[in-house]
Amino acid sequence: MLFIMIVKASKNSEAGKLPSSELIEAMTKYNEELVRAGVRVMAKGLHPSSNGIRFSYSKPGEKPVITDGPFSESKELIAGFILIDVKSREEAIEWAMRMPDPQGHGEGQIELRQVFEALEHTNKL
Numbered sequence: 001m002l003f004i005m006i007v008k009a010s011k012n013s014e015a016g017k018l019p020s021s022e023l024i025e026a027m028t029k030y031n032e033e034l035v036r037a038g039v040r041v042m043a044k045g046l047h048p049s050s051n052g053i054r055f056s057y058s059k060p061g062e063k064p065v066i067t068d069g070p071f072s073e074s075k076e077l078i079a080g081f082i083l084i085d086v087k088s089r090e091e092a093i094e095w096a097m098r099m100p101d102p103q104g105h106g107e108g109q110i111e112l113r114q115v116f117e118a119l120e121h122t123n124k125l
Contacts, residue, residue: 002041002115003084003092005099009077010107014048014070019104026100034084039095045080079103089114 019027034040052069071077080102086092092112101108 001086001088001092002117003086003089004113004115005082005084005092005096006078006111006113007045007080007082007102008109008111009049009079010103010105010109012105012107013079013103014050014077016048016050023100023102023104027102030099031082033098034082034095039084039086039091041083041085043080043082046078049077083115 018024031040031043034043049069049071052071054067054069054071055064056067057064082099084092084095086095092114096110096112099110102110
């Protein structure tokens with residue numbers, strides 16, 4: 001089962017501030033544990049939304065409205081993600097609970113979501 005751990009943005013990540021060396025070390029150790037366990041598929045951090053572009057489809061059949069970043073609501077933005085392949089939802093929760101505060105400063109927030117897999121998605125349509 002594929003799950004994505006979405007790391008929510010914070011004021012610090014949106015300002016482009018890098019994490020402390022202690023947090024980088026803790027996250028490196030956590031990622032190494034995921035790799036050793038054979039569950040990590042991919043892990044990436046994202047640039048701040050000031051480097052982003054948003055495409056909004058406000059009217060069906062029309063071209064999207066394009067907006068350059070930064071985007072105002074940092075709590076709705078993503079700073080990074082880890083994609084894991086585990087045997088159960090419970091295992092995904094266990095891995096998410098082990099992640100260090102991804103933003104430090106008590107600002108971290110992780111959203112855990114199951115990823116549709118091709119056959120599963122087709123069967124639900």
